[in-house]
Amino acid sequence: MLLVSVTLSAAALVAALAGLLPAGLALAVAGLVTAARGAALVLRRSGSACWQRPVSAGLGFCGLSTAAAGLADWLAPDAYLTDVPLPAELPLIGLFFVTGALLIGLFHLPGQAATYVGRARRLLDGVGIGVILFFIAWLVVFEAAGLKGAALTAVLVASVAVGAAVVGTMRAAPIQPGAILRGLGALIMIIAQTALILILDYHLDADWLLPAGVALIAGPLLAGRDLPPGRAPEPATATTTDGSFARYPLLALPLGGALVAAAYHLVVTGHFDPVSAVLAIVGVVIIAIREALAVADVRQYARWLADREARFRALVAGSADVTMMLDDSLVVRWQSPAAARRLGLADADVIGRPLLGRVHPDEADAVAAALESGATLIEARLGDGFGVWRETEWSVSDQRADPSVRAVVVHVRDISQRRQLEHALHQAARSDHLTGLANRTELLRLLSERTGPSVLIVLGLDGLSSVNQLRGHEVGDAVLVEAARRLRAALAPGELAARLASDRFAVVTNAGAVHAQMTASRLLTLLSDPYPVLGVASHLSASAGLAEQLMYDDQGGGALNRAELALQRARQLGPAQPPQWYDEATATLLRRRLTIEQDLPGALTRGELDLLYQPVVELPGGRVAGVEVRPRWRRAGLGPVEDTEFLPVADQLGLYHELGTWLLAAAGRQLGAWSATAVSGPPLWLAVPVSPALLAADGFVDLIAATGFPPSRLVVQFTLSEPERPDLVDRLAAIRTLGARTALVGFGVQATSLSLLRRLPLDLVRVDRRTFAGADTAVVAAVVNLARQLGVEVAVDGVRDDEELETITAAGCRLAQGSLFCAASVPERMEAYLDTQRAGR
Numbered sequence: 001m002l003l004v005s006v007t008l009s010a011a012a013l014v015a016a017l018a019g020l021l022p023a024g025l026a027l028a029v030a031g032l033v034t035a036a037r038g039a040a041l042v043l044r045r046s047g048s049a050c051w052q053r054p055v056s057a058g059l060g061f062c063g064l065s066t067a068a069a070g071l072a073d074w075l076a077p078d079a080y081l082t083d084v085p086l087p088a089e090l091p092l093i094g095l096f097f098v099t100g101a102l103l104i105g106l107f108h109l110p111g112q113a114a115t116y117v118g119r120a121r122r123l124l125d126g127v128g129i130g131v132i133l134f135f136i137a138w139l140v141v142f143e144a145a146g147l148k149g150a151a152l153t154a155v156l157v158a159s160v161a162v163g164a165a166v167v168g169t170m171r172a173a174p175i176q177p178g179a180i181l182r183g184l185g186a187l188i189m190i191i192a193q194t195a196l197i198l199i200l201d202y203h204l205d206a207d208w209l210l211p212a213g214v215a216l217i218a219g220p221l222l223a224g225r226d227l228p229p230g231r232a233p234e235p236a237t238a239t240t241t242d243g244s245f246a247r248y249p250l251l252a253l254p255l256g257g258a259l260v261a262a263a264y265h266l267v268v269t270g271h272f273d274p275v276s277a278v279l280a281i282v283g284v285v286i287i288a289i290r291e292a293l294a295v296a297d298v299r300q301y302a303r304w305l306a307d308r309e310a311r312f313r314a315l316v317a318g319s320a321d322v323t324m325m326l327d328d329s330l331v332v333r334w335q336s337p338a339a340a341r342r343l344g345l346a347d348a349d350v351i352g353r354p355l356l357g358r359v360h361p362d363e364a365d366a367v368a369a370a371l372e373s374g375a376t377l378i379e380a381r382l383g384d385g386f387g388v389w390r391e392t393e394w395s396v397s398d399q400r401a402d403p404s405v406r407a408v409v410v411h412v413r414d415i416s417q418r419r420q421l422e423h424a425l426h427q428a429a430r431s432d433h434l435t436g437l438a439n440r441t442e443l444l445r446l447l448s449e450r451t452g453p454s455v456l457i458v459l460g461l462d463g464l465s466s467v468n469q470l471r472g473h474e475v476g477d478a479v480l481v482e483a484a485r486r487l488r489a490a491l492a493p494g495e496l497a498a499r500l501a502s503d504r505f506a507v508v509t510n511a512g513a514v515h516a517q518m519t520a521s522r523l524l525t526l527l528s529d530p531y532p533v534l535g536v537a538s539h540l541s542a543s544a545g546l547a548e549q550l551m552y553d554d555q556g557g558g559a560l561n562r563a564e565l566a567l568q569r570a571r572q573l574g575p576a577q578p579p580q581w582y583d584e585a586t587a588t589l590l591r592r593r594l595t596i597e598q599d600l601p602g603a604l605t606r607g608e609l610d611l612l613y614q615p616v617v618e619l620p621g622g623r624v625a626g627v628e629v630r631p632r633w634r635r636a637g638l639g640p641v642e643d644t645e646f647l648p649v650a651d652q653l654g655l656y657h658e659l660g661t662w663l664l665a666a667a668g669r670q671l672g673a674w675s676a677t678a679v680s681g682p683p684l685w686l687a688v689p690v691s692p693a694l695l696a697a698d699g700f701v702d703l704i705a706a707t708g709f710p711p712s713r714l715v716v717q718f719t720l721s722e723p724e725r726p727d728l729v730d731r732l733a734a735i736r737t738l739g740a741r742t743a744l745v746g747f748g749v750q751a752t753s754l755s756l757l758r759r760l761p762l763d764l765v766r767v768d769r770r771t772f773a774g775a776d777t778a779v780v781a782a783v784v785n786l787a788r789q790l791g792v793e794v795a796v797d798g799v800r801d802d803e804e805l806e807t808i809t810a811a812g813c814r815l816a817q818g819s820l821f822c823a824a825s826v827p828e829r830m831e832a833y834l835d836t837q838r839a840g841r
Contacts, residue, residue, distance in 0.1 A: 128283060166183070322413075326410060377394070378394040440498065443496070458563040461542055462540060479538050486527065546582065569583070599638075601655065628824075671710070686713060688709075741764060780808060
């Protein structure tokens with residue numbers, strides 16, 4: 001659009017110069033093109049910056065007034081010879097619109113005043129400059145030239161508009177990069193309109209219209225183009241809203257020129273005409289109004305400064321930080337009132353003295369170096385007014401380059417309480433909150449820092465849970481505190497005690513193995529003594545495990561793990577055991593046990609459990625009477641795990657119900673398969689092992705019925721691995737009432753008596769071969785006959801050779817089981833063995 005408008009306007013003017021078009025018509029064409037471009041810019045800039053649309057409207061007004069003048073000159077050339085003022089009045093009217101629109105746009109450029117008072121002062125600056133300039137021009141030129149009518153009005157309006165445009169442009173120039181070009185374009189259009197009025201009013205030759213056309217092209221070209229985005233103006237405050245130019249002598253120079261011109265005119269002519277008098281009065285009034293507004297701004301600025309100072313004093317006085325201002329020599333020149341309240345420092349003790357004189361001597365050099373290097377955050381001990389060294393934190397801001405400050409500003413904050421809290425938190429993080437001993441984390445840290453050989457002793461209090469349940473946790477905590485006191489009192493210099501868990505302690509000693517063994521024995525004796533706390537005496541036993549810290553234990557965790565494994569071994573051996581040293585073989589078994597505890601849950605889901613079967617034969621013929629079921633766990637990394645190893649762990653983990661249900665169901669299905677393929681012979685019974693936890697669980701009898709196992713062919717065998725439960729007799733009686741039989745496993749190996757055969761409702765007693773090892777036939781026969789008289793059958797387990805078989809057969813035992821007949825096998829091999837036995841009959 002810019003290229004098209006410039007091309008058309010230039011073409012019209014070139015045609016006029018070549019004589020192809022009249023000057024008035026060429027001027028009319030250029031004016032219409034400019035008016036069209038201004039109208040297009042107004043429509044395109046809808047919603048844009050507030051300064052763009054007025055300037056675009058000014059382009060349109062300029063083009064319309066110029067076109068009207070050109071048309072008037074072209075259509076009414078005789079107007080020059082008459083007194084009709086029409087041709088000159090048309091551009092004069094346009095001048096008012098042009099200057100109004102352009103000034104509105106210029107005074108809305110970024111960087112202008114944000115308040116009406118500021119804009120009024122700016123406008124008065126411009127109007128004042130314009131009036132003064134016209135006053136000077138009137139005295140020097142226009143009075144003698146007899147300027148009047150439209151020409152006088154046009155020059156006066158142009159002078160005022162030029163002054164206002166200069167002021168608006170200079171104010172916006174620091175913010176808007178293209179403001180000077182915008183203002184220059186506006187000045188060209190204003191001057192061109194004024195020249196056009198003078199040409200028409202003074203009936204100059206028509207060729208003078210062409211320079212006005214050239215200005216018509218140049219002015220809109222500068223004023224109508226889009227300007228690049230400028231930087232954001234400063235926020236409007238009391239210092240920026242007045243709109244004045246304190247650093248620019250805007251009025252001083254024009255006033256000086258007016259005084260010189262007035263003096264010259266008075267010397268030459270000796271009087272002032274009415275126009276010059278009116279101009280002088282108007283100028284004085286404008287300056288007076290402008291200064292009145294300036295006074296109002298000064299008062300507003302003074303109030304703003306007072307409010308700002310009051311807020312500053314309130315903030316400084318109420319701040320918890322102490323603010324100090326230092327000179328180049330780090331001498332205190334001012335301190336906030338908080339210094340006396342927070343640190344007890346009076347002004348007389350601080351002001352005029354070096355701040356480093358109050359810093360702790362051990363830190364003074366470091367603080368001075370930090371200040372010289374420009375550090376913004378410094379921590380130092382500062383002496384207060386009471387002679388106490390305070391932990392302080394300094395926020396340093398070097399504002400010596402700021403003329404309003406010219407000092408190093410230091411904000412001092414007392415962080416003594418924070419340091420105490422950090423120390424307390426650090427102490428709590430590395431110590432046990434109950435006993436005050438080091439905790440596990442601190443123990444590992446200290447172990448990792450040791451460079452020489454050391455021995456770690458881990459001590460465990462056995463029976464603490466019983467104390468908590470019987471006498472309450474208050475007594476249990478008191479026992480732990482007393483145990484920690486005993487440990488702390490028994491330690492030699494260089495030894496460390498720590499609490500690892502609720503009932504475990506640790507001691508680190510630098511002595512050798514012999515001294516560590518003696519120390520552990522002595523500590524066991526101390527910890528096993530009664531604890532008379534809170535009015536009651538509590539009795540506990542203690543166990544100890546020892547391990548050497550090796551060179552590769554860089555973090556200390558390896559020695560601690562080995563010592564805890566040794567403690568676990570000592571606890572397995574029972575109470576009153578000597579301290580146990582870490583042993584690799586024992587540790588391997590313990591790790592295996594821990595692995596079983598971790599991996600056994602989910603074994604059924606992963607399909608890792610299966611069943612083995614071993615026949616129970618009748619003597620002396622060797623017929624298979626029943627089959628014992630034995631679960632087996634196949635786990636990668638552990639190998640085959642027998643039921644005697646993992647079933648007790650299952651009871652501890654609460655898996656007995658899940659495993660018992662699976663065992664009964666799987667064994668029942670296998671029994672049904674064998675029964676369907678059997679050709680002849682009495683039906684087999686299955687002996688299914690049941691853990692003590694499952695036997696004691698509610699609903700075990702219902703579980704047997706739910707699995708579909710034929711009760712008449714089921715033998716529930718169990719062990720007495722813990723003290724006999726009071727309801728054991730009722731449980732066994734309920735099983736027998738269901739139709740199943742009961743069997744006691746391991747008779748004679750454990751601490752069992754013959755009275756069990758009379759008291760418990762049993763059908764079968766399974767005796768290990770080790771019970772009869774070395775015994776003659778008479779002893780074995782006595783046990784078998786006694787059981788048979790009580791209605792209990794005896795089966796011997798683990799028969800290995802013919803000699804053992806002859807002994808138990810001669811004693812009258814009717815059932816036997818062992819590798820002599822058939823080892824525990826998978827179902828397929830067991831089925832083949834049964835087929836062989838049936839075929840042999």
